[in-house]
Amino acid sequence: MGAEVVIEGLTKSFGRQTIWRDVTLTLPPGEVSAMLGPSGTGKSVFLKSMIGLLKPDRGRCVINGVDIVTCSEHKLYEIRKLFGVLFQDGALFGSMNLFDNVAFPLREHTKKSETEIRRIVLEKLDMTGLAGAEKKLPGEISGGMRKRAGLARALVLDPEIILVDEPDSGLDPVRTTYISQLFLDVNAQIDATFLIVSHNINLARTVPDNLGMLFRKELVMFGPREVLLTSEEPVVAQFLNGRKLGPIGMSEEKDSATMAREEAEAEAGHGDGGLNEDVRGVVPQMQVSPGVEERAGAKRRMDRVMRILHTLPPVAQEGIIESLTPEQQRYYNVRPNAAPGQYAGPQETQQFPAVGGPVPDQHQGQLPADQVARIPGTAGGPPRHGQGGA
Ligand SMILES: Nc1ncnc2c1ncn2[C@@H]1O[C@H](COP(=O)(O)OP(=O)(O)OP(=O)(O)O)[C@@H](O)[C@H]1O
8 A cells, every 4th residue: 555645734935935835634545636726836846845855944744654854865765765756748868768768767776687677667668558669769759658658667666655747738638538547547556645736627626536726825725526626615616617717817816806807707797718617516536447456545535535524514525425326325324415414434234345444544634624724815714724634
């Protein structure tokens, strides 16, 4: 199973420019999480901070009991081996063929024989749909294939955590769906913890188990996908529908006068450029490809989410319950359209194919309904905080 990543109060600035502050969340082991946010909100900086390429000013990022913010260089080096990173462009060496690119970390960081390296490289190329392409140079293949090769390279050291920076950059929607499918299939095969940074709405809606969003230098929310997909939080709803109307503007945020003008224009019938109608609610999550074993992380997540169900906003509770199969609804002892808060926990007697033995304890940093973060500066909400952990 992948490693859990516990982030508490993480803050990063460059000089006097704060990028984000007090970010607190937990990436549950073996689950797929995505961090959303408008351009420039520091998503890439967040990824780089997680692997110690950038040093946060404050806070903790604990992986396997090691806080990488304060640990020694030696410890950091060891922890980094747990990570596989897929950069935007695949970050391949242009003069090396795919085989040598994928073999590179093995040759650099291990003492494996060339025979063993060959076995591993061919296995990862096969896993990422690149069997037979090992002799190609990066310049001879499509952007989608380059990303696959980048993923194959990220897999060779058997990572427990995979970080993916903007997987859709430069890809058409169909190729983006293919690469998203690959993430879920790989997750099913190796049970690694995934964090995908993206501003692709479709990916955000359909791929991850958990969603987070950075905005105005804060983590606005982080939690099970159903919480953000059903959220009325203006910035979340705006982002997930790609609308002009809302707090996000041309530059990162807009002033209140602009917002008022746009609201008046919208009320007067002037379209705001987003999807024709707001897409609300829990759309079905992408499943693994036929023939690929079910994701253990998804099953664990379902147990975990059902444990914290009563703490989630009612609309998210409904969305979750409605997305369950009748068999799952019976197992978890829930039914659609029941009054929120009626959930009584899994039935002890019923058999349901949950993996990993007993239902695990809920994670630290869950998302209680009364703490769903509000955007900083908006009136009426409780003291905001991107407190969460799916
Ligand atoms: N090494 C650095 N030194 C100074 N400022 C930096 C550095 N790296 C990033 N920044 C600044 O941090 C801010 C956030 O950048 P980042 O690339 O993380 O945003 P992002 O959310 O990933 O954006 P996008 O979606 O456009 O990729 C930007 O203002 C950027 O200029």
